[in-house]
Structures are given as C-alpha cells and as structure tokens.
Amino acid sequence: MAMGPPIYMNWLAANSGTAATKTVEYPLYSDTCFTGQMRHGPYEFLNTVPNHQAGLVQTALVLRVDEHWEFPPPDWERTDVERYHGGSFPDELAALSSLALGVRLKAGNMVREFRPGGDPKGTPHEWNPRPFAAILVGVGRNTWVLPRAAKGYHPLDGLKILNTLPSLPARSATTLVRAARLYQEAIWLAESETAMSWLMLVSAVETAANQWQKEKDPPAIRLETSLPDLFHYLSELGAEVPARVAAHIADMLGSTRKFVEFLITFLPSPPEVRPPIGFQHPWDKDNLEKTFRKIYGYRSKALHDGIPFPLPMCEPAFSQLDWSAPSEVPMGSTSALNATWVNKDTPMHFHSFEHIARHAILNWWERGAPERSLLSRRQRTCS
Secondary structure (H helix, E strand, O other), X not given: OOOXXXXXXXXXXXXXOOOOOEEEEEEEEEOOEEEOOEEEOOEEEEEOOOOOOOOEOEEEEEEEEEEOOOOOOOOOOOOOOOOOOOOOHHHHHHHHHHHHHOOOOEEOOOOEEEOOOOOOOOEEOOOOOOOOOOEOOOOOOOOOOOHHHHOOEEEXXXXXXXXXXXXXXXXXXXXXXXXXXXXXXXXXXXXXXXXXXXXXXXXXXXXXXXXXHHHHOOHHHHHHHHOHHHHHHHHHHOOOHHHHHHHHHHHHOOHHHHHHHHHHHOOOOOOOOOOOHHHOOOXXXXXXXXXXXXXXXXXXXXXXXXXXXXXXXXXXXXOOOOOOOOOOOOOOOEEEOOEEEOHHHOOOOHHHHHHHHHHHHHHHHHHHOOOHHHOXXXXXXOO
C-alpha cells in the first residue's frame, strides 16, 4: 500500500480510531490576517488576531496537531524520496493552507507539547528557530505584484477543502503537497523576486499536471499520442516494447501540451472583481491557450537559457484609484535592462496567472476527492 505525506497518514490514523499520543503546537507566520478559527480532523487553526500591518510578518495563526500516527523508521539500505518535498510535517499544512486561502503562510518549529498525564497547560519548547525577514521587500511601493495576498482579512472558512484530503489516493496527496509547497514559495517571493516566482508557479501547475496525466492516460497511450512514429517503430520490434519504453520516458513527453491541457481542463471562472474591459485578459479558450503556451515557453527559456521572465510580466500591474482591480495585462511595449518586449509577447501579469494556477490546482484537488459533497461543485472564483 502506498503511503502518503505525514499529514495525510496522520489523518487516516485519526479516522481509523487510533488514539492520539500527544498534541503539539506550531506558529504559522503570515503578513496578512484571518477571521474565524477552524478545526479539520486532527488539525486546529487558532487565530492570534495580530495587529495587521501590510508587509509585516507575524504569528497570525497557531496550528494545533493531534498526533495519531508514528513516523516509520527509515530503511537504511535504500534511497527513498517517495514523499520528499523539502519540508516537515507542519510545512505540509502551511503549504496546503497557503494554497487554499491564497496567502503567504509558513510554519515555525514546535513551541508547545501536550502529553497524556503531563502538565495540562502544556510544555513549552524552543528548538532551532527558522529565520524570516521581518518585512517583505516591496512594502515601500504604492502597489503590489500580488495585491490580494497582502491586503484585507481572509476567512478561515476557505480551509474546508482540507476535509477532502483523506479521501485522495496516497500518490495524489503527495503530489498535491509538492504542488502546494511550490505555490507557497512562489507567493513568498512574489514581491522581491517575481521572475523566480513565475518559475515556481509554473512548476506547481506542472507538478499537478504530471500526476493528472498519469491518472488519465497510461504511459503507452502518452507515447503514442506524443511520438506516433516512434510508437509504431517500437511496435514492430514486439508488442510489449512500446509499453516498456514508455514506462521510462512517458513523463518527459508533451510537457507544453500537458501544461496547457491541465489549465484548460481545470480553468476557473474569471476573478469576481476585474479592471475595465480594455485591461482584462480575454477568458476564452483560444486566447488563454496562446497565453499558456507563451508562459511555458518563457519557463523553458528561463531554465535552459538563463533568460528570465519578461520584466513587464514581473512588475506591479497598472491601476487607477477608482478601479476595483489592477490591470490583468501589461500595457504597451517595453524597453528596459537591455531588452525590448512588444506588447503581444507579454500577455499576462503575475497576479492574473496566480489566480488561474491556484484555482486550477484547487479544482484538480476537489475533483480528485471522492467525497465531493463536502464542497460545492463549482468553478472557483477569486476569494
């Protein structure tokens, strides 16, 4: 039986009736504020109600965890990265919560522990602290690259989607955590290193798209679709040859097509609040496909040629005081930093693609959970 990420295995253990061995608390840092308090399965989100100041990172929530599952001892005879994503147990919940709410959230180390028969008020802990910059780069500007993440109050009701996590297949749960971790890092860097944020956000989508395609099509079908001539050549060598070859190379095939198809399949509705018509990106399939292909092309150039995402797509979007939302598209052609971009080659601002990427991953998450009744079947709009 495949094992999922620790927060998933812990939830399954709780659902099976395994008693909790202890309860622990972790701080969750953010530059925004939340309304309400929530408990989902063995996880409780306690609101610290900080004095909100834009750009200031504070302990906005405390995550309380009932531990029902024990980490298995490692097998020292083999390398195992099946559930590796570069983070710890609380990082998984912080990342999924960041994705669900569209805000910056990071977890700190355990600060308090409650054990059966121990001090009912808990035992405080201070392990190696995790350094966080007190102020996000960009606070001095008049506008934000990702305004929604930095402003307003965010209801914790948005965490209800966490209830579907235990009903996902184990491998999908692991992929979801990896995609959420990439999304989490993308929006933490959005105000200071937006070109890097683009890369991480595209990678978050690609991570989910890879798992989606594995579930949708077996490797041999993907090989036949992407490289029909090679498939037929291999078929002539033996009926079993295409499947054997596909098992090794299928995940590398059709990267752009896979990325675009995922976004179109799980495309959310446009944001509820938009700028005037002339500053909106068209929300039809043909125009969006062209934009997604261009974005993926910039991702490839950044990774393989060292050419960063275009500067106009990394700048805060133009807005007017009487607008409800900033422009979704860069305005006009741009020349800067020894480069020139004509307007058609800079099709979308970061905050617009973040809306699409985040909600597409959430739609994939929701549709992959059999217990769909926990959430309404709707195309998501910007919270």
